[in-house]
Amino acid sequence: MISDDLPTERLSLVDLLDRLLAGGVVLTGDLTLRIADVDLVRIDLRALISSVDARVPSPWEPPAP
Amino acid sequence: MKTDGELLYAYAVARDGGSPADVPETLTGVADEPVVPVRHAGFAALVGRVPAAEFEEDALRERLEDLAWLERVARGHQRVVDAAVSAFSCALPLRLATVYRDEEGVRRMLADGSASLGSALDRLEGRVEWGVTVYALPPPNPPDPPDPLELSPTPSPPESAPAPSGRDYLRRRGAQRRAREADARRAGRAAEAVHDTLSPLAEEVRLHPPQDSRLSDHPGHNLLNAAYLVPRERTEEFTRTVAALTDDAPDGLRIRLSGPWAPYSFVTHAP
Numbered sequence: 001m002i003s004d005d006l007p008t009e010r011l012s013l014v015d016l017l018d019r020l021l022a023g024g025v026v027l028t029g030d031l032t033l034r035i036a037d038v039d040l041v042r043i044d045l046r047a048l049i050s051s052v053d054a055r056v057p058s059p060w061e062p063p064a065p
Numbered sequence: 066m067k068t069d070g071e072l073l074y075a076y077a078v079a080r081d082g083g084s085p086a087d088v089p090e091t092l093t094g095v096a097d098e099p100v101v102p103v104r105h106a107g108f109a110a111l112v113g114r115v116p117a118a119e120f121e122e123d124a125l126r127e128r129l130e131d132l133a134w135l136e137r138v139a140r141g142h143q144r145v146v147d148a149a150v151s152a153f154s155c156a157l158p159l160r161l162a163t164v165y166r167d168e169e170g171v172r173r174m175l176a177d178g179s180a181s182l183g184s185a186l187d188r189l190e191g192r193v194e195w196g197v198t199v200y201a202l203p204p205p206n207p208p209d210p211p212d213p214l215e216l217s218p219t220p221s222p223p224e225s226a227p228a229p230s231g232r233d234y235l236r237r238r239g240a241q242r243r244a245r246e247a248d249a250r251r252a253g254r255a256a257e258a259v260h261d262t263l264s265p266l267a268e269e270v271r272l273h274p275p276q277d278s279r280l281s282d283h284p285g286h287n288l289l290n291a292a293y294l295v296p297r298e299r300t301e302e303f304t305r306t307v308a309a310l311t312d313d314a315p316d317g318l319r320i321r322l323s324g325p326w327a328p329y330s331f332v333t334h335a336p
Contacts, residue, residue: 010280010281010282010283011198011276011281011282011283011321012323013136013139013140014276014280014281015196015198015276015323016139016140016143017135017139018196018273018274018276018290019158019194019196019292019326019329019330020139020142020143020160020161020329021161022273022330023158023160023292023329023330023331023332024157024158024159024160024161024163024329024332025078025157025158025159025160025163025178025182025185025332025333026159026160026163026333027075027159027160027163027174027178
């Protein structure tokens with residue numbers, strides 16, 4: 001079954017984000033900015049969707065008036 | 066070594082083989098910057114200098130909302146990790162946006178983490194990650210039964226067929242709903258069967274949350290989003306099995322293989 005009817009570019013990005021946002025070694029240390037373990041783990045696909053779908057409110061900012 | 070306005074973005078860690086030529090000079094990272102190894106404590110970390118204006122904490126938080134920016138960074142990160150896997154026999158990908166102020170920070174990370182980095186490298190040596198997703202496509206839309214409360218003057222039914230009653234309408238609706246539920250159960254069982262067939266070929270398995278179709282643009286419903294850690298020598302068997310499952314998949318089920326990946330999903334044991 002060939003998946004030529006599917007948006008493969010976008011799917012490959014989602015496959016990658018699954019791994020980059022939930023996988024990979026999480027390191028801590030005095031001099032790291034601790035971005036990886038503090039913030040990124042809380043960014044799930046829902047937060048990402050907010051950048052492409054304005055109807056989902058951003059998790060960081062109050063909705064624009 | 067610190068340059069103002071720059072941070073060090075770390076991509077991957079491998080054992081330091083001692084060879085100076087193991088990373089291609091043309092390799093560039095998330096900010097199109099050259100990538101170089103920082104060697105310490107028997108390990109090499111691949112790092113690049115990136116603008117602090119983009120990668121310090123506040124800037125990063127803002128930019129992560131920008132899907133185009135995130136895609137550029139994600140693809141750049143993957144490019145360097147893939148190069149690390151080719152250059153070294155085994156490389157550990159780091160979490161997206163692992164950023165240090167200077168090389169001293171990277172060296173301290175390598176020294177402090179040497180025990181866990183070493184054991185992860187030992188465990189993952191000679192293995193690759195494969196991703197398999199199973200999607201159920203929506204069934205072709207059955208025409209809605211005509212609403213009996215709505216008088217449609219146009220298509221007069223053939224004289225032999227009496228106008229459907231309200232009871233007929235509800236019965237048909239119920240049958241459609243039951244058929245949809247049965248389809249969903251069948252698709253769920255088929256996805257489980259895919260996972261049950263592939264799991265014995267893998268040393269470790271990790272299930273990622275289902276992919277959201279609003280992000281993936283996929284018309285279907287994601288039933289399985291799994292990562293399999295497969296020894297290199299079983300790769301052919303694994304991909305052949307996925308191909309056979311794909312060929313035999315029931316109508317409406319889509320099985321996708323992605324990889325080989327660096328072992329992103331397995332650097333820490335599954336939670």
